[in-house]
Amino acid sequence: MPWRASVNLHEYQAKTLFAQYGIPVPKGKAALTPEEVYDFATELNAPVMIKAQVLSNQRVQNGMIQVAQTADIARDHAAVLLGARMNGQVVDRVLVERLVTSVSEIYLSITYDRERRKPVLLVSEMGGSTVEQTAQDRPEAIIREEINPFLGVLDYQARELASSINLPHEYWEAFTKIAQSLYDCFASSDAILAEINPLILNDENVFYAVDGRMMIDDNAQYRQPELHRMRNPAAESAVETQAHQAGITFHQLQGQVTCMVNGAGLAMTVMDLIMLYGSPDVRPANFLDMGEDVSLKKVVSAFDIALTDSGIRSMLVNIFGGITPCDEIANTVLEVIGSRQITVPIVVRLAGTRAEAGQAIIENGQVSNLWSEPSLMAAVKRSIEVARGIANGDSGR
Amino acid sequence: MAILADRNTDLIVQGISGREGSFYTRHMIAYGTNIVGGITPGKGGEWVHGKPVFDSVKKAMDATGANASIIFTPAPAASDAIYEAVDAQIALIVSITQGIPIQDMLKIYDYVSHSNSRLVGPNCPGILTPGQANIGIMPGAIARPGNIGLVSRSGTLMYEVIQALSEAGLGQTTCVGIGADPIIGMNFVEILQMFEEDAETEKVVMIGEIGGRGEISAAEYIKSSMTKPVAAFITGKSAPIETRMGHAGAVIEGINDTAAAKIEALLAAGARVADYPAQIPFLLS
Numbered sequence: 001m002p003w004r005a006s007v008n009l010h011e012y013q014a015k016t017l018f019a020q021y022g023i024p025v026p027k028g029k030a031a032l033t034p035e036e037v038y039d040f041a042t043e044l045n046a047p048v049m050i051k052a053q054v055l056s057n058q059r060v061q062n063g064m065i066q067v068a069q070t071a072d073i074a075r076d077h078a079a080v081l082l083g084a085r086m087n088g089q090v091v092d093r094v095l096v097e098r099l100v101t102s103v104s105e106i107y108l109s110i111t112y113d114r115e116r117r118k119p120v121l122l123v124s125e126m127g128g129s130t131v132e133q134t135a136q137d138r139p140e141a142i143i144r145e146e147i148n149p150f151l152g153v154l155d156y157q158a159r160e161l162a163s164s165i166n167l168p169h170e171y172w173e174a175f176t177k178i179a180q181s182l183y184d185c186f187a188s189s190d191a192i193l194a195e196i197n198p199l200i201l202n203d204e205n206v207f208y209a210v211d212g213r214m215m216i217d218d219n220a221q222y223r224q225p226e227l228h229r230m231r232n233p234a235a236e237s238a239v240e241t242q243a244h245q246a247g248i249t250f251h252q253l254q255g256q257v258t259c260m261v262n263g264a265g266l267a268m269t270v271m272d273l274i275m276l277y278g279s280p281d282v283r284p285a286n287f288l289d290m291g292e293d294v295s296l297k298k299v300v301s302a303f304d305i306a307l308t309d310s311g312i313r314s315m316l317v318n319i320f321g322g323i324t325p326c327d328e329i330a331n332t333v334l335e336v337i338g339s340r341q342i343t344v345p346i347v348v349r350l351a352g353t354r355a356e357a358g359q360a361i362i363e364n365g366q367v368s369n370l371w372s373e374p375s376l377m378a379a380v381k382r383s384i385e386v387a388r389g390i391a392n393g394d395s396g397r
Numbered sequence: 398m399a400i401l402a403d404r405n406t407d408l409i410v411q412g413i414s415g416r417e418g419s420f421y422t423r424h425m426i427a428y429g430t431n432i433v434g435g436i437t438p439g440k441g442g443e444w445v446h447g448k449p450v451f452d453s454v455k456k457a458m459d460a461t462g463a464n465a466s467i468i469f470t471p472a473p474a475a476s477d478a479i480y481e482a483v484d485a486q487i488a489l490i491v492s493i494t495q496g497i498p499i500q501d502m503l504k505i506y507d508y509v510s511h512s513n514s515r516l517v518g519p520n521c522p523g524i525l526t527p528g529q530a531n532i533g534i535m536p537g538a539i540a541r542p543g544n545i546g547l548v549s550r551s552g553t554l555m556y557e558v559i560q561a562l563s564e565a566g567l568g569q570t571t572c573v574g575i576g577a578d579p580i581i582g583m584n585f586v587e588i589l590q591m592f593e594e595d596a597e598t599e600k601v602v603m604i605g606e607i608g609g610r611g612e613i614s615a616a617e618y619i620k621s622s623m624t625k626p627v628a629a630f631i632t633g634k635s636a637p638i639e640t641r642m643g644h645a646g647a648v649i650e651g652i653n654d655t656a657a658a659k660i661e662a663l664l665a666a667g668a669r670v671a672d673y674p675a676q677i678p679f680l681l682s
Contacts, residue, residue, distance in 0.1 A: 057644065111645040112499060114579040115610045117506040122645055131644045144649075149503040190500050192579075193645055220498040222473060253637065264577060265551020265606050268632040273673055275635040284635065291495075292522065292552045293417075293534070320553040322534055323420055352536045352556065376557055377675055 005218035005249070006192055007231045010053040012095045014194075014212035021185040023178055023196070025209050028097030034078040040096040041074035050077040051095040054086045055232075057129060062086055067099060089232075100208050105198035106165060107131045108179065110147070110186040119147040119186070121157075121179065125165035127198035153183045174207055189227060190220030239308045246301035248290055255283030256313040256387045258306045258344070260299075262290045262320060270318055270380065278384040285309050293323050296332045303336045307344060313387035315346045316379060326350040326358025334365045345369040345386045349379035398597040399526040399571045400546065400588070401489060401517070402465065406530045409463040409487075410435040411454065411470050411478045413445045417493070418469035421534050422446050425467075428531035433461035436478075454485040465489040467523065467532050472496040475519065479505050483512045491532050492518035492582070502580035509582060516582025522552035522574035525559075535559075535572065543568015545681065546592035548585060549604035550577050550611070554632060557674040558604060565678035570598045577606075585615035593623050600626045600681050603668070607633030607656045616662035627668040628680040631656045 009017070012030040019025050027044060030053065031037045041048045048071075052064035059065050064086060068074035074096065084091045105127035113120045124142045126134050135142050143164045145157050158176035167175055178199065186194035193215040200210050221228045243250035249264065257274050261267035267289040274284040288306055290298045299319075306315060319329055333348060346369065350358040362372035371386075373379035408425070412418035413435025423446050426432055434449045434457045441452035451457035454466060466487050470478040475494040482490045490509075497505075497519050509516045517524060523533010527540040539556060541563040549555035552574050559572055573588050575581055585603060592598045601623075605612035612631060619627050634656040653662070660670050669680040 107644070109645040111649065112503060112580060113649050115584075115614060117503070117510075117580050117584075119503055120649065122649075135644075149500070149507050187500055190498050192499055195645055197644065217499050219472065219496045220500070223498075251637075261553075263551055263553030265549070265554035265604070265632050266557065268606060268636055269554055269557070269674065271636065272632060272634045276672065287636070320536075320556050322536065323417070351560065352539075375675070377673060 005244075007216040007218065007228055008055050009214040009216065009227075009230055010055065010232070011051060011212055012053055012093070013230050014214040015209065017185055017189060017214060018182075018196070018209050018212055021181045023181045023185070023209050024207055025212075026097045026100050028095055030093050030095050031078065032082075032093050034075045034082065037078035037094060037096050038071050038075040041068060041071035044096065044098045046070050046074060047099040048074055049095075049097045049099055050074055050081060051097065052081045052084065052086070052091040053093050053095060054089045054091055056087050060129060064091070100200060100210060101203045102198065102200035102210070103203055104201050106200070107142070107197050108182065108199045109193065109195035109197065110183055111193045113146070116146060119149055119183075121145045121147055121153060121161065121183070123161050123165055129197075131197060147183060149187070152187070153180045171201070171205070171207075178207055178209075189214065190217045190224050191215060192217050239305055243288075243305050246298060246305070248288060248298060248302055248305060250305050251287040252309065253284055253286055255285035256311065257282060257383050258285040258288075258309060258312045258315045260288050260290065260302045260306045260315065260317045262294045263292045264289045266318065266320065270316060270376070273377070273380040274316070274384060277381060278387070282313075282384045282387045285312055294319060294321070294329065295324055296328060299329055299332045300336055303340065303342070307342065312344055314383045315344050316383040317346060317348045318376060318379060319350055319352075321350060321352035321355065321358065325354040326352060327354050327361055330358040330361035333362065334367065337367055337370065343369070347371045347373055347379050347383040347386065349373045349376060398595050399529060400591040400595050400598070401515070401571060401573065402524045402526045402530040402532050404431065404529040406465050406489070406532065407431055407433045407461060407463045408465045408467060408530070408532060409433060409454065409457045409461065410448075411466055411468040411482065413437055413448070413450060413469075414440055414443070415469055415471070419445055421469065421493075422448065424534070425531050428537040430530045430532060433463050454481045454487065458485055458487060463487065465491070465532065468492040468494055470494060472498070476501040476505055479516065480508060483509055483514045486512070487514055490514055490516045490582075491521070491523050492516065493521065493523060493533060494518070495520045497578070499580055502578065506580055506582065517573065518576040518582060520578045521576030521581070522555070524574070525572040527569050533574065535574070539563055540572060541568035543570065544597060544599040545569045546595065546598040546601045547572040547604070548588040548592070548601070549574055550606055551604065551632070554674065555604055558602060558630065558677055561675040562602070562678055567678050567681060570595060579609065585611045586618045589615060589618055589623065593625060598625065600628070602677055602681070603627060603629045605629065605631045605659060607631075607636055607659075608654050610653055612659040613653045613662050616659070616666040616668070619663070619668055620666035626681070628671060628677050629663045629668045630671045630674055630677060631659045631663070
């Protein structure tokens with residue numbers, strides 16, 4: 001499924017976790033103002049790194065990471081970075097860290113391989129932001145090792161990995177400890193990714209996790225409340241937050257037909273078909289998945305979420321009723337249209353439990369600009385025609 | 398014949414007393430599924446929809462001879478329910494439960510793969526062998542007995558295809574929802590293999606989506622080992638490319654997880670690929 005829901009931790013949050021699991025990180029602090037940066041830089045005895053806390057793999061290329069030789073320069077960099085924008089995010093804090101001199105840069109991460117259905121550790125002696133390119137150009141430069149989820153990273157596995165990236169054997173023990181700690185951190189935090197990039201050896205032959213990334217599984221929210229409080233509300237729109245709270249997956253796109261569907265696969269198919277038959281002038285306005293099993297409460301929430309966009313010309317509701325039968329869904333649809341005084345033309349397609357009864361309720365609803373269609377294809381085509389009608393100044397019916 | 402479930406499947410329901418478990422037990426009984434009992438720890442001795450409730454899977458199996466279990470237990474207790482079913486050595490486990498954490502599934506898959514049990518799901522609609530057994534939450538009325546085998550990652554999208562097949566007079570041997578979660582029990586290749594070996598199944602339909610490499614592996618299997626014709630539908634062509642955090646996902650998935658890459662691989666393997674769900678019946682005739 002696309003858009004696997006997760007909490008993406010910022011570097012400073014990931015490093016706080018790493019430190020808790022005994023992974024060495026450079027001494028540093030997160031700061032909210034240039035004055036704080038000055039104080040921390042003084043405390044850490046500059047030179048320091050000033051790192052904007054935005055979720056991106058391209059921070060260096062975008063000037064979001066700066067080196068400052070003095071506390072004054074650190075403050076100046078912070079003044080520029082704080083409030084800057086990248087990938088739609090506003091930098092609200094920077095990480096101030098003691099500069100570490102790297103002799104070699106290693107890539108080390110743990111995630112899962114969905115095809116092999118196992119946790120997997122990835123390591124490369126060519127760390128840094130070019131690791132994806134390396135994976136394409138020289139796949140053999142990325143070593144992968146499957147991990148037994150009941151045992152974690154075994155000593156021999158870590159030694160083999162250390163040897164495979166040409167680490168001299170005097171570092172194997174320290175590397176083993178880091179790999180095992182990272183696995184503990186990954187498993188105990190309900191992470192779907194724990195990544196250190198780069199893991200460096202400094203000029204005093206000590207390992208440091210210089211940059212880090214963690215993604216926490218949304219399904220584990222019930223047992224990881226602290227990590228889920230780290231969710232960055234600024235990284236998602238207000239309507240996405242509203243959807244998340246209602247148990248609805250919602251992604252805004254640029255289009256004219258707003259969709260409301262149950263089941264991610266079917267929601268994507270609705271998007272695909274609107275693109276196929278509506279392009280180039282009519283496109284889907286969103287991806288909205290209410291989950292396979294819809295409740296009436298979700299139907300109401302979904303209407304509110306689906307109608308937030310201003311450029312909408314028609315709405316397509318496609319529900320395959322299961323535990324909640326189509327006649328109840330149809331009645332709720334009519335109630336919402338009435339109580340919210342919705343004027344956007346709506347095409348409803350109901351299938352599954354008591355579909356005919358639901359279709360009859362929509363057809364007999366005495367609501368203008370409301371259509372009931374028995375098939376997915378007819379509903380998609382109708383919603384496109386209606387969107388086009390309005391675009392031409394026609395009332396749609 | 399069919400695969401995984403038929404009229405000889407004696408089913409127990411783990412979580413039979415819960416809201417979903419109780420609702421779908423009635424739904425499955427109404428279809429004619431042979432439900433022999435249910436499990437709700439602490440409620441042994443009670444009855445739900447005329448079926449005896451037991452405290453444990455072991456007790457239910459000893460008393461009823463059940464050979465399959467369906468799990469509705471909510472996510473926080475679902476892994477315990479699956480381990481219990483595996484330890485009781487039941488042949489088939491179908492987990493409907495949504496929201497099981499990935500860390501739990503990594504352990505569960507490892508455990509199941511070292512047992513003789515088969516796991517379908519989690520976060521799946523179940524298994525439907527028309528006219529014989531409905532193990533899960535699928536609307537049984539849309540299916541017809543016949544010779545088409547179906548396997549899908551998503552639920553409601555598969556219902557669209559089942560409905561289109563039935564309306565075109567093409568019945569199904571078995572419809573299997575393998576689940577949409579990243580870590581699942583049986584995958585596309587394992588189900589395709591069962592359909593290939595099933596004497597009754599003549600043609601196979603596979604419904605996939607963007608993300609993961611499951612459909613690519615399926616294409617490789619179709620090319621190397623399948624003699625039966627396969628029609629496929631892959632959804633997510635217009636989905637914006639996911640912004641990946643970190644590099645590991647891209648390294649593992651590579652560039653093969655897009656709908657376009659999957660369609661290309663399936664076409665190259667000799668499968669027919671539909672543009673829309675209702676086109677599938679035409680590709681099979």
